[in-house]
Amino acid sequence: MSIYKRSSKLFHEATQYIPGGVNSPVRAFKSVGGDPIFIKKAKDAYLYDEDGNILIDYINSWGPMILGHANSKVVDAIIEKTKLGTSFGTPTEIETEIAKLAVSMVPNIDKIRFVNSGTEACMSAVRLARGFTGKDKMIKFAGCYHGHSDSFLIQAGSGAMTFGSPNSPGVTKGTAQDTLLATYNNIESVQQLIDANKNEIACIIIEPVAGNMGCIPPKAGFLQDLRSLCDVNNILLVFDEVMTGFRLAKGGAQELFGIAADIVCFGKVIGGGLPVGAFAARNEIMNYLAPLGPVYQAGTLSGNPLAMAAGLAMLQQLNEGNTYQSLLEKTNYLHEGLHKVLTVSGVDFKINQVGSMISLHFTKDVVSDFTSASKGDNSYFKKFFHGMLSRGIYIAPSAYETWFLCDALTYEDLDKTISACSEIVSEF
Ligand code: KE4
Numbered sequence: 002m003s004i005y006k007r008s009s010k011l012f013h014e015a016t017q018y019i020p021g022g023v024n025s026p027v028r029a030f031k032s033v034g035g036d037p038i039f040i041k042k043a044k045d046a047y048l049y050d051e052d053g054n055i056l057i058d059y060i061n062s063w064g065p066m067i068l069g070h071a072n073s074k075v076v077d078a079i080i081e082k083t084k085l086g087t088s089f090g091t092p093t094e095i096e097t098e099i100a101k102l103a104v105s106m107v108p109n110i111d112k113i114r115f116v117n118s119g120t121e122a123c124m125s126a127v128r129l130a131r132g133f134t135g136k137d138k139m140i141k142f143a144g145c146y147h148g149h150s151d152s153f154l155i156q157a158g159s160g161a162m163t164f165g166s167p168n169s170p171g172v173t174k175g176t177a178q179d180t181l182l183a184t185y186n187n188i189e190s191v192q193q194l195i196d197a198n199k200n201e202i203a204c205i206i207i208e209p210v211a212g213n214m215g216c217i218p219p220k221a222g223f224l225q226d227l228r229s230l231c232d233v234n235n236i237l238l239v240f241d242e243v244m245t246g247f248r249l250a251k252g253g254a255q256e257l258f259g260i261a262a263d264i265v266c267f268g269k270v271i272g273g274g275l276p277v278g279a280f281a282a283r284n285e286i287m288n289y290l291a292p293l294g295p296v297y298q299a300g301t302l303s304g305n306p307l308a309m310a311a312g313l314a315m316l317q318q319l320n321e322g323n324t325y326q327s328l329l330e331k332t333n334y335l336h337e338g339l340h341k342v343l344t345v346s347g348v349d350f351k352i353n354q355v356g357s358m359i360s361l362h363f364t365k366d367v368v369s370d371f372t373s374a375s376k377g378d379n380s381y382f383k384k385f386f387h388g389m390l391s392r393g394i395y396i397a398p399s400a401y402e403t404w405f406l407c408d409a410l411t412y413e414d415l416d417k418t419i420s421a422c423s424e425i426v427s428e429f
Contacts, residue, residue, distance in 0.1 A: 069409025119268025120148025144371030158213030273311030388425035
C-alpha cells in the first residue's frame, strides 16, 4: 500500500475551504485517527484512491451501492436521462414509474413522496405523524440515527456518537422537550414513556435493525411489542428504513420481520447512489400531505429526473434478480470466517448481523443497545481499522457504523478480508 501522500495533500487543502475538510463528519476519520482517504473512482466492489491503492469496499457509500459501484445499468440510465435535461421542477413520468415500483415492492404503503436525503425523509415523516395525529411528542431510541434534523439529535448514533456529542448544540430546549428517549430492545422503557406522556405521543420512530451503533438486531418480539403498544395508544409506528429499505429484502424490514409500520422512510439504495430519500404510508396518512392535505413538505430537486433514473434502474435490478440470497450467502460466509479467526485469537469480540448488514465489536458483552455498544474497545477498533486499510480493505472509520456488503464482492475478496482480520488480531 503506497502511503496516502496525495490523499493527505488533498485533505489539507480541503480543510481550508470545507469545515473539517469533509461534507459529512463521519468521513473525517476522527474516531480512528489519520487523514481520510480521497477516492478517485470506484467500480464493482473496489475503490481506487488518489494514491493508486485499490480497496475492497465495505462501506459502499454508507449503503447505496448494494450492487457494487458504477453498476452499468444505473450509469447508463443516468447518462441517457442527462441528455434530456437535468431538472425541470415539473412532474415527470419517471417519478410515477419508480413510485409504482417501490409501492409494489414494499408492503403496507399506497403512496410515496420523494425527497433528497434520509434526513428529509425522516423529518417529513415525523411532521406528517404529528399533523395526522394532532400530537407533538416523538419517541426515539438512544443510539439510533435518523439524520441531522434538530429533533433527532438527542442521543443520536452514527457520526453524532462518534464525536461524543450525541446531543448537538443548536438544538433548542423547546425542540428537545418533544423528543423522548427510549432504550433499544427494551419495551419497558417505551411503556414508561407512554405512561408518563398519556395521549401526547404522535409517533415512535425506530431503525427496525439499528445500524448506527454498529448493527443491532431487534430482539425476538420487540418490534411486535412496539406495534401492539402503538395500536393500543393510537401512536404511529415509523420505520426508518433508510439503511434497511431495499437492502434486507425487497420489502425491507417490514417484509423480513412481518411487522407493518404506519410510515416508512427510505434513502441510500432507493437513489442508486444519487441523492434520494422517500417516505411512504397508506392513503389515509399520505393524503394528509400538501397539496392534498394540510401538512406542508416540499423540495426544489425532489423527484429529480437523474436521481429517479438511477433509483429506478437500481430497484428494477433488485426486483428481478436474486441479489438478496446471494448477498446473504456472502455475508454469512464473511461472518463465519471472521468468527473463526477471532475465536482462535482469544480477543473478546461480538459480531452482529442481519442480512448484508454486519458489525464487529471488540467486547465480551452482547451488543443490544446504546450502552452495550459503547463498551467496545475503541483502541482495538482503531488498530483493526488501520490494519485493514493498510491491507487494502476499507471498513467504516467508526465502531458505531455497520459494514454494508455489495453483491459485486467475490469470495476471493471475502477470503482476503478474513485472512487480514486474522493477521491483525494476532498482533493485538
Ligand atoms: P442522510 O440524510 O445521511 O441521507 O440519511 C440520514 C439517515 C437516516 N436514517 C438512518 C438509519 C441512517 O443511517 C441515516 C444516515 N446514515 C449515515 C451512516 N450511518 C450516513 C453517513 C453520513 O452521515 O455521512
